[in-house]
Amino acid sequence: MAERCALLLQGPSSFFFSHLGDALEARGARVLRLHLCPGDALFWRRGGGLSWRGAFEDWPRHVAEVMTREGVTDLVLLGDNRPLHRPAVDRAQALGVRVHHVELGYVRPDWLTVEPDGGGAGAPFPTDWAAIEALAARGETPAETRLYRSSFLHYAAMDIAWNLSNLALSWATHPGYRRHQTWHPLAEYGGFLWKMLRARRDRAHAAEVWQAWGAGDAPLFLFPLQLRTDFQIRAHGPDPDLRETARAVVRSFALHAPPEARLLVKEHPV
Secondary structure, rough: OOEEEEEEEEOOOOOEEEEEEEEHOOOOOOEEEOOOOOHHHOOOOOOEEEEEEOOHHHHHHHHEEEHHHHHHOEEEEEEEOOOOOOHHHHHHHHHHEEEEEEEOEEEEEEEOOOEOOOOOOHHOOOOOOOHHHHHHHOOOOOOOOOOOOOOOHHHHHHHHHHHHHHHHHHHHHOOOOOOOOOOOOHHHHHHHHHHOOHHHHHHHHHHHHHHHOOOOOOEEEEEEOOOOOOOHHHOOOOOOOOOHHHHHHHHHHHHOOOOOOOOEEEOOOO
């Protein structure tokens, strides 16, 4: 069998891609890594990582040249619509390179999912329920035992380290890097801190609402919100910031739901 060569771009802001590189190499694959920003290098514990320091507009040509020159057979990344990832995915597909999209938001906390060619609406995942059931029947039922334990502070520390290193150094070390977040990281952290300060009050209010709404047998509809900064929402959602979507849901509910029905809107994150 021909040698498999995996090119890893950006993954989670953690050491996961370093562990993945070890596992791929142990199975006989050659592993390459391109650091697109200082944060990528910060969490790479293996050798062989190369930093791309070119201009943003030169990236599509560069990544195609790397894949061709190195005989890359597999491209692995998180966030297929990030500014530097989208051109890489397009070039990989044109060259016949397999694309593996890693996502950490579907079945937390223990599982990451891997989808071919992209994530969310961009993945070739069936939408027919019978086809989904047939796929599920082919796999093993996952264990429900908690496999990994970590703390919010641990995750937060890694995210802050990744973002702050990029803010401090990318202008000098990786001038072609483009941040994929909608908001400046410091503005996002400020919002999360404000939410954390209100968390106890908000949880108490939510518990009161849930207790009151749980009494009785009137129909209850749940509308779970996602962050409008989420890339799947931005790339595949019905509107840029979810406001029009929320208005449409509430308007439709008011017009068409039974009079006794109730609509519960859940914010994200909790």
